[in-house]
Amino acid sequence: MAKQPMLKFVDIARDMPEKRDAQARREDFHEIYAEFSDAKAAEQASRCSQCGVPYCQSHCPLHNNIPDWLRMTATGRLEEAYRLSQSTNTFPEICGRICPQDRLCEGNCVIEQSGHGTVTIGAVEKYLTDTAWEKGWVKPIAPARERSQSVGIIGAGPGGLAAADMLRRAGVQVTIYDRYDRAGGLLTYGIPGFKLEKDVVMRRIEQLEQGGVEFVLNCNVDADIFATIRAEHDAVVIATGVYKSRDLSMPGSGAQGIVKALDYLTASNRKGFGDAVAEYDSGMLNAHDKRVVVIGAGDTAMDCVRTAIRQGAKSVKCLYRRDRANMPGSQREVQNAEEEGVIFEWLSAPKGFTDQDGKVTGVMVQRMRLGAPDATGRQAPEVIEGADYVEEADLVIKALGFEPEDLPTLFGQPDLPVTKWGTIKAAYGSGETAMDGVYAVGDIVRGASLVVWAISDGRDCAAAILKRFDAATAIAAE
Template sequence: MGKATGFMEFERQTANERDPVERIHDWKEYSAPFSDEVAKTQGARCMDCGTPFCHIGMDIDGATSGCPIYNLIPEWNDLVYKGKWREALERLMKTNNFPEFTGRVCPAPCEGSCTVAINDPAVTIKNIEQKIIDKGFEEGWIEPRVPERRTGKKVAIVGSGPAGLAAADQLNQVGHQVTVYERADRAGGLLTYGIPNMKLDKDVVERRVQLLREEGIEFVLNTEVGKDISAEEIKAKHDSVILCTGAQKHRDLPIEGREGKGVRFAMDYLTKSTKKVLDDSVEVEEELDAKGKDVIVIGGGDTGADCIATALRQGANSIAQFGKHPQLPIKRSDENQWPAYPQVFSLEYAHKEAKENFGEDIRQYSIQTKKFVTDENGKLKELHTVEMKKTRDENGMFVFEEIPGTEKVWPAQLVLIAIGFEGTEQPVLEAFNVKTERNRVDAEYGDFRTNVEHVFAAGDSRRGQSLIVWAINEGREVAYHVDQYLMGETALPSVANM
């Protein structure tokens, strides 16, 4: 695919990022899409590798390798290289309901398993994907696809994140009447309120939601199931229900001083901050405003990076990010060989911005927070840490040990806990009386049925915190099984049949 010798002739190029010093003064997306010509050149780098690992969609050593929705990557790379944009869009949409989301916020495990990446920089798959879908919207090729017939079956979906939206899209296209219930005031789930605007512009999310509305999907917003409407009423109105509530039960840090004012969960901070960006009249409590404060983010993942970028734009006085693990190596270790996801050091968009703003990398590695300290009014004023050493015990298991003499006190008026999620919030699950296991809905992948008749579950609520591509995978798969359940057969695609 692509040009036979393209990977030898052309160097990898990524999307043009706006200057980090300039972009922290606004909330616009930090990068610009490829031009047509650059996309063609980058598509030419896709080699005729025989067995493409870019879409294997599997877990290796606990991390995703390849594309879980099995995007036809070599095919649309070749079509882009040849300038066949509309055909490339058609191939892309066969497997991905929302390329405009994945092209912006997916960590691109496909690139980690790209065959070119064995010896050279990977093909720029993610940026090409975004270019294809953006061009599709610009050219007017993407129009509402209103089903020609309706089956008379009604499906309710609880939660409007990527899994819920993907399931809704698939089921609507085969003629079922789909209603999506969302407790927030906007649809999109974490796409809307969990990811900052500079990473995923909310107009992009609303454009897709509006398209789904025009295709016949109904969105019921500001409606919390179990509070504003009962589970029994939803089940009575619909032939089937799909729970796509996500995994938003925060993992806490229960140490001394945790109750101090100024110690907050990262997702609460990001949600309130995004609401303020979208509507300046929204009142945000002073405790969640980073302006003029010393901010510390505990947790080294994407959510932590988004907190950094947000705090920078709010005018934080200083920012530090704590990670429990040592700094990753520059190159793959012997234990992390292709096609596994590359566990290597990188500078995310937020880290680049912070480095330009403060003159150094703000990340602190192998560090553990011991306690929070507040003033006489209960407001956070500092936190205490100690450095850690990662070793193996007599059984070969990794353990962390404190290093004596490395204690340190950090000034802080805002601490954001971003150490992941424990699973799904329980109220909705209790309302439907579905069984859970380890804070997740007990529903087997490849079947998705819960213990309650007519009720299915998919996405992070079933599998736990994961990637947007896994959410879309589960949304598409549960739609396949629900359609088969309702009709006795289905024309929807399934990865099991690929």
């Protein structure tokens, strides 16, 4: 009788890829996790219980067929496993690296509820696609037939790239317009290399280019350019993301040395590419030998504190007005940051800044406690009177989240429907807006969210556009 290849979670413990020593990883921007060996990937995949109702799959925004590709990995059918993974996820090697699996697939793994430790889904997903690239299984897009219809996509982040991939595979002519000099959006300039090395992103961009996707870079879309894009294409997808940083209006907030998180991360990533970055070289966006305070506790804040450590900061502290249990960022990222030397000041909020000759010298901090729940159900922070203090700082990084730009004004489209938050109103499941032939996907619809949701939106939008094109072709043929 053949030996059961799965359900080995009782005998085999959960095991993550080896994590580099904290001191060593402070010295560079390389990814901190090693790759699974073939044997280890098969072993960890074999722990899957093959649930009748796979909660890992239902809680994945892309509904990846996780149990099946885990079984294929466990039995050595790696190319099949990769192709199944790729069929529902445009960028599995990226999601395997940066998705918060602890809140999505792995956080809903049934065997963890029984005390055996979740299957290491993200690490296996990363292993599969990295192996596929190494073995040459990943090929340029080659449509079975070309279509005459074209789509213009504004924004080369994960949502726009995912839509482009699906549309191009169907033979649609695709052009992506982006304000930056490299495609990828936050994948390229927002997320540090220790979480996502840039060659991983660039090889996907190259694959899209080889498959016929055209990129128009350094393109700031204004009213005239938007009108041109709309006239030249049969459909337009707005996938700009949300790049406007939330700000602080409090005493001293205009002092030199108080910077926005995205400006700081972009400068660091540009240096990683070898670009000349004047703001970094001058020290304005460089943490070297400085006392750094980061305000916020989302994933962007975690990227900032860990970047500052690698730049050689004298000290790095993170202020957050709630406690550890109520922070929005990944607990795994907090642990990594603490290992690397970051100090978290929980229940602490800024009330202003001190400066000398216009340069920031500290953050005025008020101690907080958690009171009654707010409208979202989370306990609202309350000020503890008389517990204020000053946290010394030479560089303060504001990681307070992002808001949408005023796109109706920027694009000269007053009829573009937006919510009271400034996000675009678009139909769930298709991204279609009230403007004919105009769609929107990702953060510009959801607000600041996860890369995996942007990929999901991009794929759903592409399917809706293809359905529209097919209907139009059928009517024309009658």
